[in-house]
Amino acid sequence: MKDFVLRHVKRLNEEEIDIVIEDGKIAQVMKAGDGHGEHVIDCSGLYVSSGWIDLHVHAFPEFDPYGDEIDEIGVKQGVTTIVDAGSCGADRIADLAASGEKAKTNVYAFLNISCIGLERVDELSRLEWIDKGKVVQAVKEYKDIIVGLKARISKSVVCENGIEPLRIARALSSETDLPIMVHIGSGPPKIDDIIPLLEKGDVITHYLNGKQNNLFDEHENPRQVLKDAIKRGVHLDVGHGTASFSFKVAEAAKRHHIALNTISTDIYRMNRLKGPVYSMANVLTKFLSLGYSLEEVIAAVTINAANWLKKPELGWIKAGDVANLTLFAVENEPITLIDSDGEKRVSDQRIETKGVVANGEFIKC
Ligand code: ZN
Ligand code: ZN
Numbered sequence: 215m216k217d218f219v220l221r222h223v224k225r226l227n228e229e230e231i232d233i234v235i236e237d238g239k240i241a242q243v244m245k246a247g248d249g250h251g252e253h254v255i256d257c258s259g260l261y262v263s264s265g266w267i268d269l270h271v272h273a274f275p276e277f278d279p280y281g282d283e284i285d286e287i288g289v290k291q292g293v294t295t296i297v298d299a300g301s302c303g304a305d306r307i308a309d310l311a312a313s314g315e316k317a318k319t320n321v322y323a324f325l326n327i328s329c330i331g332l333e334r335v336d337e338l339s340r341l342e343w344i345d346k347g348k349v350v351q352a353v354k355e356y357k358d359i360i361v362g363l364k365a366r367i368s369k370s371v372v373c374e375n376g377i378e379p380l381r382i383a384r385a386l387s388s389e390t391d392l393p394i395m396v397h398i399g400s401g402p403p404k405i406d407d408i409i410p411l412l413e414k415g416d417v418i419t420h421y422l423n424g425k426q427n428n429l430f431d432e433h434e435n436p437r438q439v440l441k442d443a444i445k446r447g448v449h450l451d452v453g454h455g456t457a458s459f460s461f462k463v464a465e466a467a468k469r470h471h472i473a474l475n476t477i478s479t480d481i482y483r484m485n486r487l488k489g490p491v492y493s494m495a496n497v498l499t500k501f502l503s504l505g506y507s508l509e510e511v512i513a514a515v516t517i518n519a520a521n522w523l524k525k526p527e528l529g530w531i532k533a534g535d536v537a538n539l540t541l542f543a544v545e546n547e548p549i550t551l552i553d554s555d556g557e558k559r560v561s562d563q564r565i566e567t568k569g570v571v572a573n574g575e576f577i578k579c
Contacts, residue, residue: 238574300364
């Protein structure tokens with residue numbers, strides 16, 4: 215189905231519209247009921263936003279545990295664009311690019327500075343796995359999909375190497391002109407030694423993790439390094455994952471008015487099937503339950519992510535653009551939510567994805 219109309223769909227401000235899709239593009243955005251086309255899809259009661267973007271996923275199914283099928287964590291989740299967060303280094307980025315070509319979901323990637331990527335989970339424990347020449351070459355060859363470099367700077371990944379891998383990432387960042395996404399977790403290295411190395415445009419993923427070495431002190435106040443990083447323009451990304459989202463920390467962040475930049479899942483097979491991630495909608499519902507407005511929550515997977523990617527067109531709905539849209543409902547039904555530490559919260563509302571338009575193709579969720 216190439217030409218169709220999404221009828222009576224709601225913008226976040228409740229305004230009802232029709233969206234006419236022709237040849238994979240948004241042909242017209244018009245008053246509800248006025249859109250005409252070969253096929254009409256009744257979307258009464260559903261919201262529409264630009265297609266959701268998940269800035270942190272693991273989309274390379276061969277790697278265990280951190281891997282999954284692209285469309286399982288993409289379009290089937292209401293997500294039309296995924297950014298693989300360093301599953302692959304220079305050795306396998308070609309394979310990720312090739313499977314991205316075949317998927318319905320749009321695929322971008324952070325290149326792991328370790329050539330072996332997540333083939334092992336201690337990929338930065340030996341510095342010889344960081345081959346600068348190969349990294350630079352891969353960035354050149356796959357410049358259409360690589361949007362940044364990934365360095366996982368926590369104890370089990372770097373082992374004895376401390377922040378040396380991050381220093382190398384910094385040098386590679388200048389050489390390639392790409393930002394770094396840094397995963398934080400248990401130390402050493404200490405968070406106070408990691409964060410000052412990050413610059414404007416770099417991304418801290420897992421910023422709401424509840425581990426010892428996190429961005430908040432024992433009184434749940436933001437550490438000085440976090441406040442300074444925000445001032446410098448460092449980007450904060452949720453990266454929920456199996457072990458990296460704490461309601462207590464998220465509540466502290468909200469109390470201290472730490473801006474919500476991007477919400478991402480860090481989804482892969484295991485945490486999709488067994489939780490605590492399950493789905494993008496489930497993660498978004500957690501932020502509704504924290505008291506963020508629907509507009510703020512959806513902005514964190516649309517315009518905020520699109521702007522970080524320097525692809526603002528992915529974050530709006532405009533005639534003439536390739537049609538990437540997400541259709542969803544907000545149901546007034548109670549749901550019990552669980553964070554990475556097993557803490558529970560009950561929300562009286564939940565977000566449910568109903569479908570996407572991915573590169574002009576309508577897919578029901
Ligand atoms: Zn991580
Ligand atoms: Zn991850």
